[in-house]
Amino acid sequence: MRFKIPIFDVKNLSFVVRGQNILSSISLEIFNGEYIAIIGPNGGGKTTLIRLLLGLEKQTFGDIKIYGKNIKNFKEWKKIGYVPQRASLVDASFPATVLDIVNMGRISQRKFFSSMSIQDKEAVQDAMLKMDILELQDKMVGTLSGGQRQRVMIARALASKPEVLILDEPNTGVDIVSQKNFYALLSKLNKEENITIIFITHDVGVIADDIGRLFTINQKAIVCNNPKEALSCEEMSVLYGIEAHLLHNHKHEH
Numbered sequence: 001m002r003f004k005i006p007i008f009d010v011k012n013l014s015f016v017v018r019g020q021n022i023l024s025s026i027s028l029e030i031f032n033g034e035y036i037a038i039i040g041p042n043g044g045g046k047t048t049l050i051r052l053l054l055g056l057e058k059q060t061f062g063d064i065k066i067y068g069k070n071i072k073n074f075k076e077w078k079k080i081g082y083v084p085q086r087a088s089l090v091d092a093s094f095p096a097t098v099l100d101i102v103n104m105g106r107i108s109q110r111k112f113f114s115s116m117s118i119q120d121k122e123a124v125q126d127a128m129l130k131m132d133i134l135e136l137q138d139k140m141v142g143t144l145s146g147g148q149r150q151r152v153m154i155a156r157a158l159a160s161k162p163e164v165l166i167l168d169e170p171n172t173g174v175d176i177v178s179q180k181n182f183y184a185l186l187s188k189l190n191k192e193e194n195i196t197i198i199f200i201t202h203d204v205g206v207i208a209d210d211i212g213r214l215f216t217i218n219q220k221a222i223v224c225n226n227p228k229e230a231l232s233c234e235e236m237s238v239l240y241g242i243e244a245h246l247l248h249n250h251k252h253e254h
Contacts (some may be wrong), residue, residue: 104156147181
């Protein structure tokens with residue numbers, strides 16, 4: 001049983017655009033140290049849900065609390081790292097090094113126009129070390145592979161020392177081998193650093209075996225506390241619109 005205040009506490013959340021229900025009556029809780037995958041079809045509202053949790057969109061109905069505070073009153077956004085959709089798709093001519101990109105993760109920690117402090121530099125180095133990209137720090141980010149750029153963008157998010165890491169379809173443009181390494185990396189961050197991990201995917205074939213819980217979003221939400229038993233949930237299959245066996249016993253064997 002959980003007695004701690006959830007990081008995210010969502011009650012009866014709905015989001016309507018021009019009369020169309022994008023999300024409807026969603027209620028869920030996310031607790032410290034969890035490792036959660038959000039799946040669902042394209043257009044099902046996964047990214048919208050994340051944008052609402054991050055305060056980037058305003059809900060039409062319902063309540064969102066973050067660390068026990070109404071989202072309108074929450075100010076400690078540095079606790080939440082975010083890697084948006086398609087973040088790793090960088091133009092080859094983009095004029096920034098890996099170090100430049102990861103340094104951006106410390107902007108929220110500094111006063112305007114202030115220089116990088118020793119603490120800032122240490123946080124950036126630590127983030128690059130965790131992502132195994134220290135040797136790439138002087139490389140132009142546009143010259144890197146998709147998997148390398150993916151790690152750079154995660155390092156940028158980690159540079160702020162977040163307690164929560166949210167990733168929106170982070171495997172876009174990344175090869176299968178890099179995907180496998182990516183899930184091992186997320187699991188390590190979750191287990192060794194106790195970072196709460198929430199990631200979105202529309203690809204049911206890449207769900208990691210050690211996910212703690214699975215959220216299915218297709219306008220409504222189903223929370224599956226045991227992903228291995230999720231496939232027996234008839235309601236989930238109806239909402240997601242797939243045959244349940246597609247998720248069965250995925251072991252990342254490529």
